[in-house]
Amino acid sequence: MATKTAELEALLYVAGDNGLDSTSLCELLQISSAALRELSKGVREKLEKDGNSGLQLLHINDNYKLTTSPKVSKVIENYFQKDLTKTLSQSALEILSIVAYRQPITRVEIDDIRGVNSSGALQTLIWRGLVKTNGKKEAPGHPNLYVTTDYFLQYFGYQSLADLPVIENFEDDSFDAEGQVDLFAAKGQSDKNLSQSQKGEK
Secondary structure (H helix, E strand, O other): OOOHHHHHHHHHHHHHHHOEEHHHHHHHHOOOHHHHHHHHHHHHHHHHHOOOOOEEEEEEOOEEEEEEOHHHHHHHHHHHOOOHHHHOOHHHHHHHHHHHHHOOEOHHHHHHHHOOOOHHHHHHHHHHOOEEEEEEOOOOOOOEEEEEOHHHHHHHOOOOHHHOOOHHHOOHHHEOOOOOEOOOOOOOOHHHHHHHHHHOOO
16 A cells, blocks of 8 residues: 555656645645645655655645756756747746736736737747736736746745845846846756755755
8 A cells, every 4th residue: 555655746746847735635645734744844855865866845835746856957958958048038038027026917917018019928938837827807808817837936946926036125236237137037046946945944
């Protein structure tokens, strides 16, 4: 008979990038929240200590998920052969910033802020898994509302939206020659940042 540890690993594996929230896991595993925290801690430590494992367990916004470990990042990069900053246009990055700070927000509202149509770049962000629809606005036509995803937090090294940089707090040297600020300076540091923060939970 499978142990709870094995069941947790299997559930997170089949859940994929979406992961599973604590309530669902407790129901599926038939354990308490406290037991889930201990169980997930044990799995996380087991994966960290196993030099032959290329996986890690992450806990983001009450969601648990299995992801690749930072130590295998190079081979994963080779597999995808792409970098987000090289494949996303400047307009897509602008839209991502707007959604991150103004969510939930409609496409028309994004267009108003930018002064141009944003539909194409917005679809790219949805395809990348960085933005998703989250209900509809109570307004004529009931337009979709857009928000950032948990993958957005994971990729840019944040544990919650509260960790986003506060615009007013940027120093002068945070801006480039064109007066733009890199809101996503932590890009690609997600695995490292989350691993370090979660070690502090032990």
